[in-house]
Amino acid sequence: MKVATFFIVGLLVHIVFFISIFDIYFTSPLVHGMTPQHVPLPPPAKRLVLFVADGLRADTFYKPDVNDTIRAPFLRAIMEEKGTWGISHTHVPTESRPGHVALIAGFYEDVSAVAKGWKENPVEFDSVFNESRHTWCWGSPDILPMFAKGASGDHVYTHTYPAESEDFASEDASKLDSWVFDEVKAFFNSAKGNENLLSKLHEEKNVFFLHLLGIDTNGHAHRPMSKEYLENIVLVDTGVSEIVSLVEDFFGNDGQTAFIFTSDHGMTDWGSHGAGHASETLTPLVAWGAGIQTAQRATTHLYQDQHQKEWNLGTLRRVDVNQADIAPLMSSLIGVPIPLNSVGVLPLNFLNNSQHFKAESMFANSIQILEQFKVKMTQKKETTLSFFFTPYPVLTEEKQEEFLQHAKSLIHRGLYDEAILLCVEMITQALEGLSYYHTYDRFFLGCSVVLGFVGWTSYVVLVILKTHASLRKPPGNRQLMSNEGLGRVFLCMGLAIVAFLLVQASPWTYYIYCLLPVPVWHAVFKEIGTLLDLIKSAPSLPLCKCFGYFVLVTFGIELLVVSFFYRAMLSLGLLLLSLWPLLSGLHIKATTRSLTWALSCLCLAVFPLMPVVGRESNVHLVTCAAALTLFNTIFYLVSSRRLSPLPRKDRQLFICQIVHVGLCAYVLTSTHASLQQKQGLPLFNQLVSWTTLVVSFFVPLLSSTRLFQRLMSILLSLVSTYLLLSTGYEALFPPVLSWLMFVWINMEQEAMSAGTLSKTELFRIDFSENIDITKIRQLKLDDIRRSYFFVFFIITAFFGTGNIASINSFDPASVYCFLTVFNPFIMGGLMMWKVLIPFVIVMCTFETIQVSTQLSSRSLFLIVLVISDLMALHFFFLVKDYGSWLDIGTSISHYVIVMSMTIFLMILSVMTHILTSKRVFVGKKMKVHFK
Structure with a gap:
């Protein structure tokens, strides 16, 4: 098979393996064709007002400050006198869209929603808004449109501010919440003179949704313990108080309005969210008004956990729910059918109604989930051969019919408590059955x-x-x-x-x-x-040596697998790698290089022991990284003058790149200073940042294709961009990694048993020159070690600073030099390039080793492919669909990361070959040099 054909086939095979995980684990749980279930009794409320404080943590909301002052006095008073409170437990990923879908539609969205974007529904779904008579929404343009788009008819009205308003660099993002409150006030004032609107507002089954994004934006920009975040909570509490008074006055204090205050997700101490930390999954829930149980006090302090003790809420009954349970609660309060795809269970402890009403509501809830089970079972039965089909044994058709008759009989005889228990049991079985058929294949x-x-x-x-x-x-x-x-x-x-x-x-x-x-x-x-x-x-083979390599590589692969769960294992691996010259005997003929190798390994080993990026910002460390890069470059320029003098144009290019690194360090420092003073992102800094990003792909092509000259040019170009995307210690990672990579190149020359190049010859290797085909050697056992080193360094580049260790390590401050207005796709693209920069450094080093050790580029890469595939297969078996949502998501993401890495490596190998071996000559005519 030709090289090009093999590459294309290999790429397609890995893409298929990669996509398979989405069909196996990431398929949409939604089914269609169910019948809406109505409760035959009148609901307690005519209308519902839903407040969602985006990004609000439960502990920050409930816990008094150091002076025992309550941050949200109005809502605290509600909890103590009029309503019921508790914790809403969110599921991973703790992001805005999945959180709102769980709240309003009652199901936990699959990952395809993220792939399709935040403003588009990958599948149509039912929601409380869709089932309502009318819904009015105010808030973010990223959240509201998806519920309007999914609604049948034209009864969901959205009022959004411009996307540009979501600016992390704004003086105070609480203005987003002030905008919502002001718009709601203006809306009700205008309704008094609009008979058509007034008529709609006084109808039953109406919903008012206020999406409050200010807390989330301030948390990202300033951290959840900041003055801005805490003051935003006070503003929201005041705004909620004003809206509640306004609504009650507007409807004549008829006592027919239910209120719910909650959040879609929390936030870590370092201002991010997405994973399963308690600060992200525990969100506040306060409900009061029509149909809601009033505060239940206890004579003694009852603490469900340590948090409740810190909150001084031991005498108030706390009711915890899953986030999806809020959707059936809202439906029950205003008397609309529970959303068809909801998997939430009605939290009866929130309701202040008769046992008859609770029993009928739970019966409707159980039938609604059972309907999903029936449709799912029918679909699977129709697409499976009868002798292969295995029905869910716990919930056969006979048992379903028996449940329906028994539940109806219990309600008819007034045995409401027994009916409720039966319905809860049926819901549990139906949900397990849904999971059974969802994972059937x-x-x-x-x-x-x-x-x-x-x-x-x-x-x-x-x-x-x-x-x-x-x-x-x-x-x-x-x-x-x-x-x-x-x-x-x-x-x-x-x-x-x-x-x-x-x-x-x-x-x-x-x-x-x-x-x-x-x-x-x-x-x-x-x-x-x-x-x-x-x-x-x-x-005729050295079996002992072969067995030794097999054992070492097997141990090495296991170490890399464990490092996905514990980053410190990379430090252990680097410590073991530092002993390589000693174990192989290289320290005898290359003492200085061996010591440098050990020192550089130990320096790099520090990074996996550090906390993940984003927890602490330190611009001074970024400046130190720039200084370290400049020192290494100047040291190289001085040392290369004797071994391989630089032409005048190349020397000028290096000087320009050195100046550019210093400029980028200044831009980062001045940008963060400007944002701290709340003066916004300077236009000059933004222009320099975007220009740096664009030219970083092309500047190395202007330099000489001599080995170290091209590598230094690539490093300077990449580090310039990396500095602009850094917030702390991670900026030191590329310079230290590059130091180790340069030492690795030299060490591999010493490790060659024959044909070793001198240091001068190594400096004179030209990437653009075709390797003499007669000098290309066959693979040796030692090449397995080289390939493993490469895979190890790739994983270290990936997890060394925790950039992808978990989704919540993303810090929006990393992209502030480029933009401050919220844009998930541009921000995600910038962060992805930041992750890939260490990849490119390692890939270029591997390309160098292939050239300097006289191996074809295909030979070593095939061994790398085998090692990567063995890791991917390992993670495929580790994928699980049980346990906590964090465990499930982590196991799947590990497989996706390894498969993505393999595909990226195949593509990056082509990119780095171009980056190292091609040159653009700038003169009267610009041309690309292909040799």
């Missing part, structure tokens, strides 16, 4: 993917043995079966799989996952002769 698809994975890895190993290893090939017939016969066997297998999937009316993606192993294993069996050659050559 998971084992089948998983086996197909694993079979394809193992086949692909086996094929790559055989290719390495056949084309890149020096195996003695004994004569003899190495074919177990003719190619024609083999082709027929696998063709029949493919046709059988197609027929099986056709009969079951399987989705088209199933054909890809199930058929992919067929050609892969066909290719493996065609190369089986190579395996036979290896077996016959076994007596």
